[in-house]
Amino acid sequence: MRTLSRGLVVVLLALALAQPAQAVECGASEGKALTGGCLFTITGGDTAEPADGFAVTNDSGIPLWDFYKTLDLQKVGYPISQRFDYKGFTVQAFQKVMLQWKPAKRGFDWLNTLDIVASDFGMNLQNVPAHAVLAEDQGATFEIIKQNHLRILDKNPTIKAAFLAEPDWLNLYGLPISYEVLGNGALEALRAQRMVFEIWRVPAPGTTVGAVGRQNIPDKVKKFTNVIIPEAAKQPITAAQASAPAGQLPSAAPAPSGSPSPATPTVTLQPTPTSVPTATANPLVAAFARPSTGVTVRQEGGFWVITSNSTPNHPSPYFPRTDSRYQAYNGTNPQYAQNPNR
Structure with a gap:
C-alpha cells in the first residue's frame, strides 16, 4: 500500500x-x-x-x-x-x-475536455450540466461570443465571483457553457469548457455545504x-x-x-451540422426503431435517443445494451440501457 x-x-x-x-x-x-x-x-x-x-x-x-x-x-x-x-x-x-x-x-x-466529451463522444457526465449551444453565437466575433457566455455566470453570483476571481480564467476554465440546478435543488453547477464549478446545498462526501467547489x-x-x-x-x-x-x-x-474540439476557444463551440450523422445513417434506427410499437430513434442535440411510448415523459435517453458506457435498465424496457449520467 x-x-x-x-x-x-x-x-x-x-x-x-x-x-x-x-x-x-x-x-x-x-x-x-x-x-x-x-x-x-x-x-x-x-x-x-x-x-x-x-x-x-x-x-x-x-x-x-x-x-x-x-x-x-x-x-x-x-x-x-x-x-x-x-x-x-x-x-x-x-x-x-x-x-x-x-x-x-x-x-x-x-x-x-468537456467540449470533446459532448461533441466527439455524445456523453454527459454525472453531476455535470448538459452541453449547450447559444443561438446568438452564430456568426458573431469571439469578443461577442465571450460576452454571451459570461452572462451565463449571472445565474449564480457566488459561482460567478469564484470564476472571475481567477485572472487567467479563459485559459484555465474556458468559456462558461451552461448552468443547471440538479437533484431537486441539491446541487448548483456551472459547466465551462474545461471545468465544472459546483455548490452543494445538502451534505455530500468531500464537500462543504454552500462552498464553491471544482470538479475533477x-x-x-x-x-x-x-x-x-x-x-x-x-x-x-x-x-x-x-x-x-x-x-x-x-x-x-x-x-x-x-470532429475535433479546439484546445483554445474559437467561434465554433460545437460540431458543424455536417458532423452529426443523419437519422438514416445511424445504425440504431435500423436496429431498434419500431414505430408501430412506439419505439422511436431520434437525434436530440447531437445525441441519439431511443424512446418508448411507455415512458413518454422520461427525461433519460435510452441506448442499446451493447453500449458498455451505460448500465442495465430494469424498468419497462429491459432491452435497453439507461444513461446513468442524465
Whole structure:
C-alpha cells in the first residue's frame, strides 16, 4: 500500500483550494525524482507495486515537466495518466486539467475536455450540466461570443465571483457553457469548457455545504473506456520504465462521431451540422426503431435517443445494451440501457 490513497489526494486538493498558490514538488511524499522529470506515485493507485505512478517529464523535446512546475498545483492537480496521443497531439491528463502540447507555438494548451466529451463522444457526465449551444453565437466575433457566455455566470453570483476571481480564467476554465440546478435543488453547477464549478446545498462526501467547489473532470473521464485517455496510458509505471527510451505514444480508439474540439476557444463551440450523422445513417434506427410499437430513434442535440411510448415523459435517453458506457435498465424496457449520467 502506498502512503496516500487516491481518495485522500482528492481531499487534500479540496482543502488546497482555499490556500495560496501551491508549488508542484517532487519529494518523497509525492513520488520519485527522474532525470528531467518526476514519477508521481501519489496518484498511482493501490497497485501491487507501491513505487509505480505517472511520469511527468521533458522527454522527446516536450518540456512538460518544466511547464508543470510553473503551475499552481491546486489548479491542475497531480497526473493521472502517462503521455498519450490525441488526434496527433501529445496530451497528458491531470486531476483537474488535460495539457496538450502545441509544437507550432512551442507551448501548451488546456484541452477543452468537456467540449470533446459532448461533441466527439455524445456523453454527459454525472453531476455535470448538459452541453449547450447559444443561438446568438452564430456568426458573431469571439469578443461577442465571450460576452454571451459570461452572462451565463449571472445565474449564480457566488459561482460567478469564484470564476472571475481567477485572472487567467479563459485559459484555465474556458468559456462558461451552461448552468443547471440538479437533484431537486441539491446541487448548483456551472459547466465551462474545461471545468465544472459546483455548490452543494445538502451534505455530500468531500464537500462543504454552500462552498464553491471544482470538479475533477479528467478523473471522471478516466473511468470510461477509451474516452480521450487510452487504456494503456492509465497504467502506472515504475521509475525504470519511465527512464527507458520513449516509444510510440498510446492513443485511444477513434471517437464514434464528431470532429475535433479546439484546445483554445474559437467561434465554433460545437460540431458543424455536417458532423452529426443523419437519422438514416445511424445504425440504431435500423436496429431498434419500431414505430408501430412506439419505439422511436431520434437525434436530440447531437445525441441519439431511443424512446418508448411507455415512458413518454422520461427525461433519460435510452441506448442499446451493447453500449458498455451505460448500465442495465430494469424498468419497462429491459432491452435497453439507461444513461446513468442524465
